[in-house]
Amino acid sequence: MMADALSPNKQALLKIRELKQQIEALQAEQATVSEPIAVVSMACRFPRRSKTPELFWQSLMDQTDEVTEIPQDRWDLQAFHDEDPEIPGRMYARHGVFLEDIDEMDPEFFGISPREATWVDPQQRLLMEVGWEAIERACWVPEKIGDRTGVFVGWMHNDYQNEASDSFLNLNPYIATGAAGSFLCGRLAYYLGLRGPSVAVDTACSSSLVALHLACSSLQQRDCDRALVGGVNAICSPTTNILTCKLKALSPTGQSRAFDAAADGYLRGEGCGVVTLRRLSDAQRDGDRIIGVIQGSAIGHNGSGGGLTVPNPAAQEQVIRDALRRAGVAPADVSYLEAHGTGTELGDPIELRAAAAALASERNGSGPLLVGSVKTNIGHLEAAAGMAGLIKVLLAIEHGRIPGQRNFETPNPHIPWDQIDVEVLTKPVKWPSVKPIVGVSAFGMSGTNAHAIVAAPPQSVSRYAADANSDSESNADGLPQLITLSGRTEEGLRELASRYAQHLQDGTQNLSDVAYTTTTGRTHFEYRAAFAAQSVDEAADRLAAIACGRVSPDVATATAKRPPRTAWQFTGQGSQYLGMGKALYEQEPIFRQAIDQCDALLGSRANVSAANEAGASAASTATLRQVLFDDSALVHHTSWTQPAIFAIQMGLVKLFQSWGLSPDMVLGHSVGQYAAACTAGMMSWEDGLRLIGERGRLIGDLPSGG
Missing domain, CATH: 3.40.47.10 (Thiolase/Chalcone synthase)
Structure with missing residues (x-):
């Protein structure tokens, strides 16, 4: 219908709507231009x-x-x-x-x-x-x-x-x-x-x-x-x-x-x-x-x-x-x-x-x-x-x-x-x-x-310690932290190690943050050294060994002229087990965020066949976390196995990428093909999860032994 065929009231409403849209667009533009x-x-x-x-x-x-x-x-x-x-x-x-x-x-x-x-x-x-x-x-x-x-x-x-x-x-x-x-x-x-x-x-x-x-x-x-x-x-x-x-x-x-x-x-x-x-x-x-x-x-x-x-x-x-x-x-x-x-x-x-x-x-x-x-x-x-x-x-x-x-x-x-x-x-x-x-x-x-x-800045925390800001100790859980250093020359590498050792001397540094920074926030040059440490003192000792050129069995050194080509292989069904990824879920915020995101997208998955076969009346209200960490029967039922494996693979990819790692190529077998496709950017993780969830449900509904 042409606008001039509308009643005056409807024309006025259309004009008001148009003006409101223009005002909203101008407000959005102004907010962008004045963004802090x-x-x-x-x-x-x-x-x-x-x-x-x-x-x-x-x-x-x-x-x-x-x-x-x-x-x-x-x-x-x-x-x-x-x-x-x-x-x-x-x-x-x-x-x-x-x-x-x-x-x-x-x-x-x-x-x-x-x-x-x-x-x-x-x-x-x-x-x-x-x-x-x-x-x-x-x-x-x-x-x-x-x-x-x-x-x-x-x-x-x-x-x-x-x-x-x-x-x-x-x-x-x-x-x-x-x-x-x-x-x-x-x-x-x-x-x-x-x-x-x-x-x-x-x-x-x-x-x-x-x-x-x-x-x-x-x-x-x-x-x-x-x-x-x-x-x-x-x-x-x-x-x-x-x-x-x-x-x-x-x-x-x-x-x-x-x-x-x-x-x-x-x-x-x-x-x-x-x-x-x-x-x-x-x-x-x-x-x-x-x-x-x-x-x-x-x-x-x-x-x-x-x-x-x-x-x-x-x-x-x-x-x-x-x-x-x-x-x-x-x-x-x-x-x-x-x-x-x-x-x-x-x-x-x-x-x-x-x-x-x-x-x-x-x-x-x-x-x-x-x-x-x-x-x-x-x-x-x-x-x-x-x-x-x-x-x-x-x-x-x-x-x-x-x-x-x-x-x-x-x-x-x-x-x-x-x-x-x-x-x-x-x-x-x-x-x-x-x-x-x-x-x-x-x-x-x-x-x-x-x-x-x-x-002054708003309250914020480092990305690595986002979920651990209540704990001010350097590495309260005593988990090994990977420290990586590099330099354009061997002398430069030693000098860098000496500076890091001095940096750790005041005792206020968070070893997890140091590990995150050295691994993901630095360019990696030809002359390299890496070690794992569970405390600041242990890290300082190994840094001192690098600084003075002392050979240590706890420190790996190498020279890399060009980065190696890497491939990530994603496994299929059959690799699942109860409790897979539990330690990572408890210790790594980025991995935990990925699993929680999958859990929210999947929701509770009603599946009568799964409930009957597993003998678990609560299957219709089960969550991904319960299946992964608590229910030994459901984790092995196809309707849950396939999205569970996908979620673990998604969490690992997100975690590796946060560490600065990325593959040159990906391969996937069966269920793993979906995570491989998401990693390669062929589809979003959300779409991949929906597809694998539906795939698991359809296969899970088939008769046993069929």
């Missing part, structure tokens, strides 16, 4: 010896002074220094915050020849190493995630290329790929085999936080399912120091004093930080460890104003409000702001006024907005500054304390402290709220501003 993003792992190289997040946290809590004079291995300071900022070709700044051993790298690990490595920018080297550590901390194996994983990197300076190509005679192909900014993310994506978006971002000092925003948007738009986000900065040439001194941006006294009356400029720093991201729903589904949640983010520009490099308070306030709106967070709920806080006489007052307007105008008795800047601890990492601030707040959330900043003694008189409800932290404090919500700001000299709202 989980931070799954983080890794870093921060000054001077903060080579891990754990060491960085200790440095923050100790408020270590990491400032040094410019090292001799960067350039001859005396040749370029002069107190007078107007002298051409000279810098007045003598200090900075530097990484140690910036020239060290294992190029062959990343498939880079020694000759090519000479021309690879230290920023690429840092990003490769820290990016690899980040995916290992996330338990991501590159070959399993490549199709839908993106790389987003904030960068800014090209010191190394400028120095390497100072003469036309030095130009070679390695400089083109070794120093161009696009190859920062391009080389990392190439090495890891990642085929998602690969984006290098240069918005000056806001680069890495802008990269974070773009990665979150890419995840929400389904351009990728996972993302590595990083920022990197290396000080390799006097050129940028001279330029920033001509701008009078650097501190002549060699200290970063954010919000202090003595603030006289920023202190250049170098480092690299990388985080891994997933959509929160995906991370929760897969039981990932979640260390924080990006509730929302925003970027914007200053527009026209007082000058190209002059901050715009209205623009800064707007970008914070935009991030709050996208996060669905009220300003008063933000308890702490990790500020841009460069320690400049002009920038600090503008930033705090804007932040107070956006976050502290209506605190409603929730206490002042707490503020700090990591730049007072490790200097201004420029393109990596936003990532340093993000990692600082993630660590603060994890440890339940906010570190204090350094060098705040006399409040900056240009900041109206009596008019804004903010407090600069100088000592560590506990979070004022049960579930911390944090703002992180980064503002670029070119005018691009970024802000992110970060929240």
Whole structure:
């Protein structure tokens, strides 16, 4: 019937229904676009010896002074220094915050020849190493995630290329790929085999936080399912120091004093930080460890104003409000702001006024907005500054304390402290709220501003220990746990074993989680070692044997150039017995989940023939678990035998796959053909179970001996 032939009331109802469908579609789209993003792992190289997040946290809590004079291995300071900022070709700044051993790298690990490595920018080297550590901390194996994983990197300076190509005679192909900014993310994506978006971002000092925003948007738009986000900065040439001194941006006294009356400029720093991201729903589904949640983010520009490099308070306030709106967070709920806080006489007052307007105008008795800047601890990492601030707040959330900043003694008189409800932290404090919500700001000299709202993670547990979280002991049941290690070289394998042994020394590690991670969350290289252990002490002893190269009958070692081809054979009827799979059901959550799923799908199976033949009046209400573990008669009746064997095979496949195992080919005999077909992806496990259940019922109804 045509719509115009309907009565006006029916036409109105149809229109209402159509509008409701449009509204529901828009709401679903909006929910997708604003979906929270989980931070799954983080890794870093921060000054001077903060080579891990754990060491960085200790440095923050100790408020270590990491400032040094410019090292001799960067350039001859005396040749370029002069107190007078107007002298051409000279810098007045003598200090900075530097990484140690910036020239060290294992190029062959990343498939880079020694000759090519000479021309690879230290920023690429840092990003490769820290990016690899980040995916290992996330338990991501590159070959399993490549199709839908993106790389987003904030960068800014090209010191190394400028120095390497100072003469036309030095130009070679390695400089083109070794120093161009696009190859920062391009080389990392190439090495890891990642085929998602690969984006290098240069918005000056806001680069890495802008990269974070773009990665979150890419995840929400389904351009990728996972993302590595990083920022990197290396000080390799006097050129940028001279330029920033001509701008009078650097501190002549060699200290970063954010919000202090003595603030006289920023202190250049170098480092690299990388985080891994997933959509929160995906991370929760897969039981990932979640260390924080990006509730929302925003970027914007200053527009026209007082000058190209002059901050715009209205623009800064707007970008914070935009991030709050996208996060669905009220300003008063933000308890702490990790500020841009460069320690400049002009920038600090503008930033705090804007932040107070956006976050502290209506605190409603929730206490002042707490503020700090990591730049007072490790200097201004420029393109990596936003990532340093993000990692600082993630660590603060994890440890339940906010570190204090350094060098705040006399409040900056240009900041109206009596008019804004903010407090600069100088000592560590506990979070004022049960579930911390944090703002992180980064503002670029070119005018691009970024802000992110970060929240504490929801309650979650590791995927392996999901059903054992009530037991905090390392391996309470004393079951053997398989530990596997590998390295590109024999020396690398020994060093890895030594690090694992140190990791187990504090006695707080769960051996089951360690076994799960080493087996499923690591790439397996050529040089390999494996052993079973029932306790942390036993594992530590065997790790020590590997580390020192001692032959042990308890440790298997081998070299594997290529993975072997494997086949899985699925047996038919006749292999069943009472209690099959019971130990796995009790000890392995994934196996138990598969059996329970089959039990729910099968339900109680009424079968008069089975009841008569088995003499079991309860057969009509029996469940799969009862048949497997309690009823010796029904487990041998075809109506139950066939789905029982299928369920066990399904549970084993799910368990093996969770351990990172998969076959190259499958074979099945009789009943086993159904599980083999499901494993090969020819049909779903649900369809396979329905088919085998019906097959068993039909055969079971046939007369005995027929």
